[in-house]
Each structure stands twice: as C-alpha cells, then as structure tokens.
Amino acid sequence: xxxxxxxxxxxxxxxxxxxxxxxxxxxxxxxxxxxxxxxxxxxxxxxxxxxxxxxxxxxxxxxxxxxxxxxxxxxxxxxxxxxxxxxxxxxxxxxxxxxxxxxxxxxxxx
Amino acid sequence: xxxxxxxxxxxxxxxxxxxxxxxxxxxxxxxxxxxxxxxxxxxxxxxxxxxxxxxxxxxxxxxxxxxxxxxxxxxxxxxxxxxxxxxxxxxxxxxxxxxxxxxxxxxxxxxxxxxxxxxxxxxxxxxxxxxxxxxxxxxxxxxxxxxxxxxxxxxxxxxxxxxxxxxxxxxxxxxxxxxxxxxxxxxxxxxxxxxxxxxxxxxxxxxxxxxxxxxxxxxxxxxxxxxxxxxxxxxxxxxxxxxxxxxxxxxxxxxxxxxxxxxxxxxxxxxxxxxxxxxxxxxxxxxxxxxxxxxxxxxxxxxxxxxxxxxxxxxxxxxxxxxxxxxxxxxxxxxxxxxxxxxxxxxxxxxxxxxxxxxxxxxxxxxxxxxxxxxxxxxxxxxxxxxxxxxxxxxxxxxxxxxxxxxxxxxxxxxxxxxxxxxxxxxxxxxxxxxxxxxxxxxxxxxxxxxxxxxxxxxxxxxxxxxxxxxxxxxxxxxxxxxxxxxxxxxxxxxxxxxxxxxxxxxxxxxxxxxxxxxxxxxxxxxxxxxxxxxxxxxxxxxxxxxxxxxxxxxxxxxxxxxxxxxxxxxxxxxxxxxxxxxxxxxxxxxxxxxxxxxxxxxxxxxxxxxxxxxxxxxxxxxxxxxxxxxxxxxxxxxxxxxxxxxxxxxxxxxxxxxxxxxxxxxxxxxxxxxxxxxxxxxxxxxxxxxxxxxxxxxxxxxxxxxxxxxxxxxxxxxxxxxxxxxxxxxxxxxxxxxxxxxxxxxxxxxxxxxxxxxxxxxxxxxxxxxxxxxxxxxxxxxxxxxxxxxxxxxxxxxxxxxxxxxxxxxxxxxxxxxxxxxxxxxxxxxxxxxxxxxxxxxxxxxxxxxxxxxxxxxxxxxxxxxxxxxxxxxx
Numbered sequence: 001x002x003x004x005x006x007x008x009x010x011x012x013x014x015x016x017x018x019x020x021x022x023x024x025x026x027x028x029x030x031x032x033x034x035x036x037x038x039x040x041x042x043x044x045x046x047x048x049x050x051x052x053x054x055x056x057x058x059x060x061x062x063x064x065x066x067x068x069x070x071x072x073x074x075x076x077x078x079x080x081x082x083x084x085x086x087x088x089x090x091x092x093x094x095x096x097x098x099x100x101x102x103x104x105x106x107x108x109x110x
Numbered sequence: 111x112x113x114x115x116x117x118x119x120x121x122x123x124x125x126x127x128x129x130x131x132x133x134x135x136x137x138x139x140x141x142x143x144x145x146x147x148x149x150x151x152x153x154x155x156x157x158x159x160x161x162x163x164x165x166x167x168x169x170x171x172x173x174x175x176x177x178x179x180x181x182x183x184x185x186x187x188x189x190x191x192x193x194x195x196x197x198x199x200x201x202x203x204x205x206x207x208x209x210x211x212x213x214x215x216x217x218x219x220x221x222x223x224x225x226x227x228x229x230x231x232x233x234x235x236x237x238x239x240x241x242x243x244x245x246x247x248x249x250x251x252x253x254x255x256x257x258x259x260x261x262x263x264x265x266x267x268x269x270x271x272x273x274x275x276x277x278x279x280x281x282x283x284x285x286x287x288x289x290x291x292x293x294x295x296x297x298x299x300x301x302x303x304x305x306x307x308x309x310x311x312x313x314x315x316x317x318x319x320x321x322x323x324x325x326x327x328x329x330x331x332x333x334x335x336x337x338x339x340x341x342x343x344x345x346x347x348x349x350x351x352x353x354x355x356x357x358x359x360x361x362x363x364x365x366x367x368x369x370x371x372x373x374x375x376x377x378x379x380x381x382x383x384x385x386x387x388x389x390x391x392x393x394x395x396x397x398x399x400x401x402x403x404x405x406x407x408x409x410x411x412x413x414x415x416x417x418x419x420x421x422x423x424x425x426x427x428x429x430x431x432x433x434x435x436x437x438x439x440x441x442x443x444x445x446x447x448x449x450x451x452x453x454x455x456x457x458x459x460x461x462x463x464x465x466x467x468x469x470x471x472x473x474x475x476x477x478x479x480x481x482x483x484x485x486x487x488x489x490x491x492x493x494x495x496x497x498x499x500x501x502x503x504x505x506x507x508x509x510x511x512x513x514x515x516x517x518x519x520x521x522x523x524x525x526x527x528x529x530x531x532x533x534x535x536x537x538x539x540x541x542x543x544x545x546x547x548x549x550x551x552x553x554x555x556x557x558x559x560x561x562x563x564x565x566x567x568x569x570x571x572x573x574x575x576x577x578x579x580x581x582x583x584x585x586x587x588x589x590x591x592x593x594x595x596x597x598x599x600x601x602x603x604x605x606x607x608x609x610x611x612x613x614x615x616x617x618x619x620x621x622x623x624x625x626x627x628x629x630x631x632x633x634x635x636x637x638x639x640x641x642x643x644x645x646x647x648x649x650x651x652x653x654x655x656x657x658x659x660x661x662x663x664x665x666x667x668x669x670x671x672x673x674x675x676x677x678x679x680x681x682x683x684x685x686x687x688x689x690x691x692x693x694x695x696x697x698x699x700x701x702x703x704x705x706x707x708x709x710x711x712x713x714x715x716x717x718x719x720x721x722x723x724x725x726x727x728x729x730x731x732x733x734x735x736x737x738x739x740x741x742x743x744x745x746x747x748x749x750x751x752x753x754x755x756x757x758x759x760x761x762x763x764x765x766x767x768x769x770x771x772x773x774x775x776x777x778x779x780x781x782x783x784x785x786x787x788x789x790x791x792x793x794x795x796x797x798x799x800x801x802x803x804x805x806x807x808x809x810x811x812x813x814x815x816x817x818x819x820x821x822x823x824x825x826x827x828x829x830x831x832x833x834x835x836x837x838x839x840x841x842x843x844x845x846x847x848x849x850x851x852x853x854x855x856x857x858x859x860x861x862x863x864x865x866x867x868x869x870x871x872x873x874x875x876x877x878x879x880x881x882x883x884x885x886x887x888x889x890x891x892x893x894x895x896x897x898x899x900x901x902x903x904x905x906x907x908x909x910x911x912x913x914x915x916x917x918x919x920x921x922x923x924x925x926x927x928x929x930x931x932x933x934x935x936x937x938x939x940x941x942x943x944x945x946x947x948x949x950x951x952x953x954x955x956x957x958x959x960x961x962x963x964x965x966x967x968x969x970x971x972x973x974x975x976x977x978x979x980x981x982x983x984x985x986x
Contacts, residue, residue: 028138042131042150043127043130043131043134043135043150043153044150044154045157047126047127047130048126048127050126068136068137073136074129075134075137
C-alpha cells in the first residue's frame with residue numbers, strides 16, 4: 001500500500017497557488033483575494049512569501065510596466081509553474097482523500 | 111523619497127519586497143503616499159532584521175537543550191527582563207553611561223520629531239485638506255516667485271480652469287471695529303463667495319457670503335468668528351442682522367462661523383468680509399493683486415492641476431503679451447505653501463539629530479561589546495549548563511530592551527524639556543501652522559517607543575553577534591584568558607570608524623552653515639539698521655480719507671514726534687525692508703518705449719517720505735529727496751535706485767528724465783543707493799520710490815532714528831501721536847535691528863542646532879575612540895610590556911597607539927567626507943555665498959575631528975607607555 005504523506009503546502013500557499021491556477025495575476029490581486037479569506041498580510045510580508053514561492057520554483061514572477069494617471073508604474077505579476085500546479089493538485093487530492101476517508105464507515109470496536 | 115528609502119534597503123528587501131509593495135500602494139492611490147512608503151520601508155527592515163536574526167541561530171545545537179514550549183516563552187521573557195534590570199543595577203557606572211548617552215540621542219530625536227509632527231505631519235484643520243492648493247506665480251524673466259496673483263489673471267484663471275472644483279481669492283487685512291466702547295483692531299479674512307464653500311465651512315448662525323455679497327457695490331456684510339461673537343457680542347443669539355462699523359463703513363452681521371475656524375491656517379480670523387471681484391478681467395490686468403486658494407477636483411492630481419494652470423498661463427501670455435509675458439501660474443499644496451523654507455530646515459535638523467542617535471548607538475554598542483567580552487565566562491557556563499543560543503540571544507535581547515527602556519524613558523523626559531527649548535528657539539516671525547501646539551502627544555510617544563525598540567533590537571543583534579560562535583567547551587577554555595577574538599575588536603573598530611564618519615558629516619554641515627551665516631552677516635544691506643525704530647500707525651480711515659486731511663495730520667504728528675529729545679530723524683514708508691517684500695510695478699521710458707507685443711520691465715516699488723532715506727541712511731547719489739515741494743495734487747515725481755539708473759538709463763544721470771508707470775508720467779527727482787529690499791541673501795534689484803507726501807494714507811510705517819536705545823523711545827512716540835489723534839493704533843513696534851535678525855532666524859536656528867548636534871557628535875566620537883583605544887591597550891598589555899622589555903621607548907609606544915587611532919580616524923574621515931559631500935547638497939537652499947563642496951569647510955572639519963581624536967587617543971597612549979614590563983612579564 002502506498003504510504004500517505006502530509007501535503008508540503010501550507011494553507012496559505014495552497015490558497016495563493018489556487019488563485020494563480022486559472023490565470024496569471026498581479027501581486028495586488030492575489031493579496032486582495034487571500035484577504036477575502038481573512039488572511040491579511042502587509043505588502044512586504046506578502047511579497048516575502050511570494051519570493052519564497054519563487055525560490056522554491058512554484059511560481060514565476062516578473063515586473064510589468066503599466067500607466068497610472070500618466071505615470072509609469074512597474075507592477076509585479078505572477079504565474080504558477082508546473083511544479084506549483086503539481087503540488088497544488090497533490091495537496092487537493094490529499095484533502096479529498098481525507099474527506100473521503102472520513103465519510104467511509106470505520107471498522108473498529110471503539 | 112521613495113528612491114532614497116529604496117537605496118537604504120538591502121538588495122533583496124529592495125527588489126523583492128519594497129518595490130512591489132510601493133507600486134501596489136501607488137496603484138491603490140492611497141492618501142499619505144509618503145507616510146505609506148515610509149511604513150513599507152520600516153516593515154521591510156523589520157522583515158530583513160528578522161530573517162537575519164533567524165539566520166544567526168544555528169540549525170543544530172552541540173548541546174542538548176531543554177525545549178521551551180510557547181506557553182513558557184512569555185514568563186521566560188519576563189524572567190529575562192527582571193534579570194536584565196538586576197544586571198543594570200549591579201553595574202551602575204556602565205548603566206549610567208549607556209543610559210545617558212542613549213537618552214540624549216533618543217531625547218533629541220523625540221524633541222525634533224515633536225516639532226516635525228506638529229508642523230509637517232499633523233492634518234490641517236480643513237475637510238480633505240490634501241486637495242487644497244495655493245496658487246502662485248513666477249516671473250520667468252526675473253525668477254521671482256510671488257505669493258499672489260493679478261486680479262485680471264485671477265478672473266480668467268477661475269473661468270478657464272478645468273482641474274479645480276473652484277478657485278477663490280482671499281486676503282488677510284487688519285481692520286478696526288468702531289462703535290463698541292474702544293475701537294479695536296481685528297484680523298479680517300476678505301474672501302470671495304467661493305472660499306468658505308471650498309473650505310467646506312458651514313455657518314453656526316445665519317448664513318455665509320454669497321456671490322451677491324461680493325459683487326462690486328453690494329451692501330456691506332460681515333461674518334463673525336465664534337471667538338469674537340462670544341467675547342465682543344456676549345454670544346448673542348440674535349446677533350444676525352445687527353450693524354457694526356468696520357473702518358469707515360456700516361456693515362451688517364449675517365452669520366457666525368463654527369468655533370476654531372481660521373484661514374489662512376497661520377493666522378487668526380476674527381471677521382470675514384467680502385472681497386469684491388470684477389465679473390470680467392479689467393483692462394489693467396495687473397493693477398490689483400490677491401491671494402488665491404483652490405480645491406482640486408476629486409481624482410485630479412496636483413500634476414494635472416499644475417499642467418492645467420501652465421496651459422492657461424501660456425494662452426494668457428499669447429493673448430496679453432504686454433502684461434503676461436513670462437508670467438507663469440502654478441499650484442502648491444497648502445501645507446507646502448505654509449511651511450515654505452521651514453520644511454527644508456526641519457528635515458535637515460531631523461536628519462542631523464538622527465545622526466547623533468546613530469553615533470550614540472555606536473558608542474553604547476561599543477560599551478556593550480566590551481561588557482560582553484567580560485562576560486565570556488558567564489556565557490560559557492550557561493552554554494555548558496545547556497542553554498541554547500536561542501536562550502542566550504533572548505536574554506541578551508531582554509538586556510538591551512531593559513537598557514533601551516531606561517534610555518527611552520529618560521529620553522522622553524529630555525524631549526519634554528527639549529521640545530519647549532526648541533519652540534522658544536524657533537523665531538516668532540516663522541509663520542508655521544502647528545508651531546504653537548508642539549507637545550509630546552501620543553504620536554510623539556509612539557515615535558519614542560519605535561526609536562527605543564529599534565535601538566534595543568540593534569544592540570540585541572550586536573550582542574547576539576558576540577555570542578554567535580560560542581560553543582560550550584571552547585568558550586570555557588577561552589574564557590580563562592582575558593583576550594577576546596579579533597572579530598569583536600574589528601566590530602569595535604568598525605563602530606568607531608562609523609562614528610567618526612557620521613561626526614564629520616555633521617561637522618561639515620555645521621561648518622557650511624557657519625560660513626554661510628558669517629557671509630550673510632557681512633553683507634551690506636545698503637542701509638543702517640542701528641538705532642532705528644519702526645512702528646505701524648493706523649488712524650481712523652473716515653477722518654483722514656482725503657489726502658489733504660491725512661497730510662495735515664501726518665505733518666502735525668511728525669512735528670510732535672520730532673519734539674521728543676531722543677528722536678533725530680523721522681520718516682515713513684509702506685514696506686519694511688528685509689521682510690521678503692517683492693512688490694513690483696511696470697515702467698516704460700517715453701523716449702524709448704517697449705515694442706508692441708512685449709512686456710515692459712518690472713521694478714520693485716516702495717512709497718516713502720524723504721525722511722525715510724535719512725533715517726536708514728540710504729545715500730542720495732544725485733538730485734534730491736522728497737520734500738515740501740511734493741504735495742497732494744503736485745506733479746508726480748519719483749526717486750530711483752542706482753540699479754534702476756544703471757539698467758534703464760545706461761548709467762547716465764536719470765535726474766530730470768521721465769518714466770511711465772502705467773498711464774502716469776513721472777519725473778525722476780533723485781537717485782539713491784541700492785538696498786537689499788526683500789532679504790539679505792538676495793542681490794539688490796532696480797527699485798522705484800513714490801512720494802508718500804503726494805498720496806498720504808491713514809495707515810503707514812514710521813521709521814525713527816534715535817540718539818539712544820530705539821525701543822525706549824516707543825512709548826514717548828505713541829503718546830506724542832495720540833496727543834494729535836487719540837484713537838491712533840500701533841499694531842506693531844519693532845527695531846530695525848530686530849527686523850534684520852528676524853530675516854536671518856531660520857539660518858540662525860539651523861546654525862545653533864547643527865552646531866549643537868555637531869559638538870555632541872564630536873564629543874561622542876571622541877569618547878567612543880577613547881573607549882576602544884583604552885580597551886585595545888588593556889588587551890595588548892603583555893605585547894606592549896614585551897616591546898618595552900625589548901627596548902621600545904615611551905615615544906615609540908605613544909606613536910604606536912596614536913597611529914592605530916589615526917588609522918581609524920583617517921578611514922572614518924574618508925568615508926565621512928564622501929558622505930558629507932553628498933549630504934551637503936541637501937543644505938543648498940540654506941547656504942549663501944558658500945558652495946556645498948567648500949574646501950575650507952571640508953578641511954577645517956577634518957582637522958578639528960582628527961585633532962579631537964588624537965587628543966582622545968593620547969590618554970590611552972600615555973597609559974600604554976607607562977606599562978611596567980617586569981610586572982606584565984611576571985604575570986605571563
């Protein structure tokens with residue numbers, strides 16, 4: 001029987017990668033999305049977390065120039081990398097298997 | 111600001127955290143973007159330090175350490191803190207030195223921050239004050255900026271602009287209210303109907319001004335301030351509809367504004383009166399001037415507002431070249447307009463006092479390093495007993511926190527005193543909002559706490575560095591000897607180099623300001639300020655409205671004043687020199703008129719009596735002063751300055767020639783010397799003087815030359831004038847020497863504070879290097895003993911120690927000079943006649959610093975030379 005392992009992603013990382021699965025997004029949008037789950041991070045703390053995800057090869061980040069009231073602003077954008085997508089799927093399967101296991105009747109005398 | 115802060119961050123923090131966070135804040139269009147950027151900067155440093163602290167902790171411990179559950183952490187922290195306070199009490203000498211040094215740094219910073227908070231950060235008392243702007247104009251041909259705008263241009267700007275919700279005009283005259291016991295002077299706000307609406311003011315009683323009230327010829331009305339309503343009208347709820355007499359006119363009270371309202375923010379507002387404004391721009395576009403304020407439309411930025419004004423200015427230049435050529439209107443945030451030069455001085459002082467804190471921190475860090483080396487054995491025992499590095503770091507952090515808390519508390523006490531001293535030092539003439547309400551409030555205490563915690567963190571990290579590489583067995587063995595690793599010595603040396611570098615930066619700043627100040631003092635203003643009194647005099651307007659009546663009155667008043675034994679000369683004028691006045695008038699020469707489509711030249715103007723020149727001893731170069739020949743109704747005559755003669759008459763005598771001022775033809779009857787009219791740092795301009803004798807007004811400035819102390823003459827002068835007109839008012843009496851001093855007060859304040867900080871920095875750097883050299887000499891006792899035993903002389907040893915100190919000083923001086931050269935550019939706006947890279951200042955600062963450091967090194971060097979080789983070798 002295959003040994004079951006706990007997921008390598010934290011809830012927050014799972015959430016961030018989930019936001020990025022559908023589309024690439026600017027950091028600001030990801031921060032707003034996770035805020036809807038009650039996770040509030042200051043700008044620097046959020047980008048520190050994103051930098052770690054980048055270092056782990058789960059996401060890819062780059063700067064994109066946009067124009068704001070006639071002024072050029074460089075916005076940080078992110079997209080999920082294949083390793084990130086795989087890890088997210090593995091984590092999701094884990095949660096699904098846990099919920100499936102909880103739903104099956106238990107063979108126990110307890 | 112963002113760029114500067116960005117450079118102060120390590121690369122990773124800058125690129126990965128700071129930049130994207132700042133962009134997000136910008137995109138979210140947050141208010142207080144500067145404050146937000148600063149917060150992001152602090153957060154980035156917090157994260158950076160946290161990461162560094164975590165990296166310091168080894169992943170594996172060589173000793174089994176007791177695990178500590180999160181629940182145990184808090185009691186353990188309190189235990190550490192209590193232990194730290196006990197340690198501080200056990201070493202009163204160390205504690206006193208460290209706490210005092212730090213308290214001076216923290217106290218100075220908190221005191222200066224209290225002023226910065228009140229002046230630069232505290233919100234202005236208006237709804238959405240960030241979108242309020244003041245309109246100004248600059249003359250590109252003369253580079254003169256003026257705080258007011260021409261009435262003709264105001265009317266067109268208000269009609270054509272698209273970036274502002276509305277533009278309003280205002281003024282702040284003083285008016286006299288009659289008919290209520292004694293007449294009294296009040297500060298009025300003369301405003302167009304839009305002003306109160308634009309400031310979002312709602313009436314407390316009655317109504318505010320409407321467009322009907324500001325139409326020319328409308329019935330005169332007044333709105334009262336809450337304070338005046340309560341003090342002079344006993345808070346009468348039926349005050350609306352009552353009549354009062356303001357100046358010569360009977361006006362009707364139409365309403366009362368809410369308590370606390372005043373505008374402009376630096377001035378008290380007692381009454382609000384309508385400012386008449388033509389519906390169409392008059393032909394003489396620049397015949398009248400007004401101050402103006404506007405509110406940006408929601409979503410419109412300052413840049414767009416300025417661009418809109420620039421575009422309209424350009425169109426006006428094309429349409430009206432004779433009046434508007436090279437005239438450019440622009441907008442300035444209300445706060446910036448109010449704070450003006452003071453902002454640069456305050457930021458500079460905050461920077462300087464920050465440097466003093468850094469030097470104090472470096473000094474205390476040195477003390478702590480020396481102490482931590484003495485505690486090697488204690489630390490070794492702790493490690494041997496199973497304390498992990500995390501525990502040791504936690505304890506050291508608690509110790510620094512205890513030290514910083516003591517220093518922070520003492521610092522706040524120093525700040526409470528320092529804030530008062532600082533506000534007293536700030537000149538009364540500096541009209542800055544919030545200066546009257548500078549105190550240590552919650553914000554300032556928050557800042558003090560932040561500074562205290564930051565210093566605690568810095569020391570904690572330094573102490574942690576000292577114990578980083580300890581492991582149980584090695585340290586126990588090493589602790590038996592008194593010597594410490596080269597790392598600690600290098601750290602101490604690096605701290606001293608840093609101190610020296612920072613001290614030299616401050617010395618350069620203070621030196622530059624000192625040189626600039628001495629240059630300013632040496633400037634000849636073109637007139638004498640000694641033994642001159644100036645006094646503003648106002649008499650009832652309706653009684654002296656006719657020029658003949660006013661002339662007769664002033665003649666009698668002057669005779670009465672001349673009869674006072676101490677008064678030698680008397681004169682009158684409308685503008686006091688050295689008070690920043692830039693009034694100008696267009697002139698033209700009838701024989702050589704300005705070509706069509708070009709703007710006639712503008713010169714500064716003043717209205718004065720002949721006596722004015724004699725009082726201020728402005729020399730008459732040719733022709734005559736104004737005298738009895740000039741009277742109401744006689745031919746218009748003017749006196750011009752030497753500068754005007756040189757520029758517009760090619761240096762030939764202008765006496766007897768005629769000039770056109772608007773439509774008026776005037777004969778030049780005299781040429782006088784140049785004076786620095788606006789301030790000492792501004793080169794003399796071409797000036798024109800109209801005779802007060804031809805058009806005497808009921809309100810003037812008297813100028814008196816006295817035999818003795820001018821201030822003592824004032825009561826006699828006032829009673830002499832009251833003898834002629836009992837209801838004469840004297841709103842301001844001041845000596846010209848005080849006016850001259852006041853014009854230099856910002857530079858004076860900067861000089862005092864920078865001088866104080868530089869001296870403190872120098873003293874701290876000297877103490878720092880003394881400590882390090884003493885410590886080094888103690889450490890090298892055996893080596894020095896051996897050298898002496900092998901034949902080294904006293905002189906060799908002294909030179910050896912001095913050389914070591916000199917090396918540190920030179921490295922610090924080189925770094926400091928480079929930094930100082932860059933930092934000195936920030937002083938640019940405060941300097942006069944001195945370049946930021948002035949070689950004399952740089953050389954003097956270096957010499958003073960190196961000399962001080964050599965003196966500080968000499969004592970340990972002497973001690974080293976007296977080491978007894980027999981004793982040290984025997985000990986070995």
